Amino acid sequence: MSDAFDIDVLVIGAGACGLAAAISAHDAGLSVAVIEKLDRPGGNSSLSTGSVPAANSRFQREAGIEDSPEKMFSDLMGIAKESDDTALVRRMAEVSAETVEWLVDTVGARIQLVTAYKHIGHSVPRLHAPVSRRGQDLVDDLIAAVEARDIPIAVGNGARDLIVEDGAVMGAIVESSDGAQPFRARKTILAVNGFAGNPELVKRYCPEIAGAQYFGARGSTGEAIIWGEKIGAELANIAAYQGYGAVAHPHGSLLSWTTIEKGGIIIGGDGRRFGDESIGYSGFARVVLGQGEFAYALFDQKIFDVAAGEEEFLELANYGGLKKSDDPAELAAAFGLDAAALGADIDAYNNAASGSGTDMFGRKDFGLGPLKAPFYICRVVPGLFHTQGGLCIDGDARVQKKAGGAVPNLFAGGGAAAGISGRSGALGYASGNGLLTAIAQGRLAALAAAREIGAGS
Numbered sequence: 001m002s003d004a005f006d007i008d009v010l011v012i013g014a015g016a017c018g019l020a021a022a023i024s025a026h027d028a029g030l031s032v033a034v035i036e037k038l039d040r041p042g043g044n045s046s047l048s049t050g051s052v053p054a055a056n057s058r059f060q061r062e063a064g065i066e067d068s069p070e071k072m073f074s075d076l077m078g079i080a081k082e083s084d085d086t087a088l089v090r091r092m093a094e095v096s097a098e099t100v101e102w103l104v105d106t107v108g109a110r111i112q113l114v115t116a117y118k119h120i121g122h123s124v125p126r127l128h129a130p131v132s133r134r135g136q137d138l139v140d141d142l143i144a145a146v147e148a149r150d151i152p153i154a155v156g157n158g159a160r161d162l163i164v165e166d167g168a169v170m171g172a173i174v175e176s177s178d179g180a181q182p183f184r185a186r187k188t189i190l191a192v193n194g195f196a197g198n199p200e201l202v203k204r205y206c207p208e209i210a211g212a213q214y215f216g217a218r219g220s221t222g223e224a225i226i227w228g229e230k231i232g233a234e235l236a237n238i239a240a241y242q243g244y245g246a247v248a249h250p251h252g253s254l255l256s257w258t259t260i261e262k263g264g265i266i267i268g269g270d271g272r273r274f275g276d277e278s279i280g281y282s283g284f285a286r287v288v289l290g291q292g293e294f295a296y297a298l299f300d301q302k303i304f305d306v307a308a309g310e311e312e313f314l315e316l317a318n319y320g321g322l323k324k325s326d327d328p329a330e331l332a333a334a335f336g337l338d339a340a341a342l343g344a345d346i347d348a349y350n351n352a353a354s355g356s357g358t359d360m361f362g363r364k365d366f367g368l369g370p371l372k373a374p375f376y377i378c379r380v381v382p383g384l385f386h387t388q389g390g391l392c393i394d395g396d397a398r399v400q401k402k403a404g405g406a407v408p409n410l411f412a413g414g415g416a417a418a419g420i421s422g423r424s425g426a427l428g429y430a431s432g433n434g435l436l437t438a439i440a441q442g443r444l445a446a447l448a449a450a451r452e453i454g455a456g457s
Helices: 016-027 045-048 058-062 069-080 084-108 135-148 197-207 222-229 283-289 303-307 312-318 328-334 339-353 433-454
Strands: 007-012 033-034 127-129 151-155 159-163 168-176 179-190 240-250 265-267 294-300 323-325 375-388 397-399 406-412
Touching: 007 168, 007 433, 016 033, 016 045, 016 084, 016 135, 016 179, 016 433, 033 265, 045 058, 045 375, 058 265, 069 084, 084 135, 084 151, 127 222, 159 179, 159 222, 179 222, 197 375, 222 303, 240 283, 240 294, 265 339, 283 375, 283 433, 294 303, 303 375, 328 339, 328 375, 406 433
Parallel strands: 007 033, 007 179, 033 151, 168 406, 179 406
Antiparallel strands: 159 168, 168 179, 240 375, 265 294, 294 375, 323 375, 397 406
């Protein structure tokens, strides 16, 4: 290494993207360091369900599930409708299986194919996740792999800005206990979170969800967008985001969307349903935001029994986040809802779910069918979890310039980069999109950096 550089690869951000990038860079023979502005690694990855979609993985084949990158691409575009970069969507589908298999074989991640549900956006089971459905477990496995390779992670050390010389990125100005110091690197990988925690950027780029409570990681303040705009980087899919229509209140934990996908409903403060819940947890967040302060998820015992396979759901139940009764009127009274309205809407929904009528909001997927006593109810609010747009990148995560071509030496992935959830809004988000792009783009960025360094560029 030239004395002009402190390291081959500087990774900014220690979520799943940054950790995957660090492991791949190290295994490619490069010197690498990770800096993280917060006091612990993980970011939004730790708050997720740890689910990574993959098409035609060996785990699917072993389970007898037929899938292909083309089918996954079709599924993703089917809900995204429009994208600033369809080539990126196809690229993510093509590398999805190798990404999951790399996690298991190289990282040692304890994930397995989920067959109990598909979740929104997927026509076949292709989510691979920890048994706990906790992203922290996947992050812990990535951290263990980083530590096994003696890769340094400097927590509490954020980047103030990029070092740019003659249009090329040469590292970053790093904040530490000793003050701001230049840290020069041959290649820099932006693995920071998105901008969902920056109200001004949300209002500018995602106005339809501005005002929703933010439930993501504290570090999602939009540095990649701010730095990218300064150096003339192109943005893509910048108005897309991932919301969640059912965050338990006041607990702050996610009410498993399995409760809705399997046939539960969401009602407003007047005791009435107000939309088609089957559009998915992300797309439905905006609908919940527009109907009032609180909403209420209602489901039955058979749905509870399915969701009980998820640790976070059981914790919510054990901590009193759910109320149970054979009588919907009793549940309505517990929250001051109109019991007659609730009863009427349950009857109407059950009529549609049994095939005897048409759902008033056009819902066609009723999961396990009509709701039957005993019932459960949970007070919920909508949440904004992370943005799905960012810096425009190529198929190997090189940051692209508005004027054309790549920004020399700069890569981006995960929350820092353009996602695969459509051009705008939340309806294009399919389960696992965030983690797939984080891990796949982090890995691809590191491999491309290694090739460039090997070629002398």
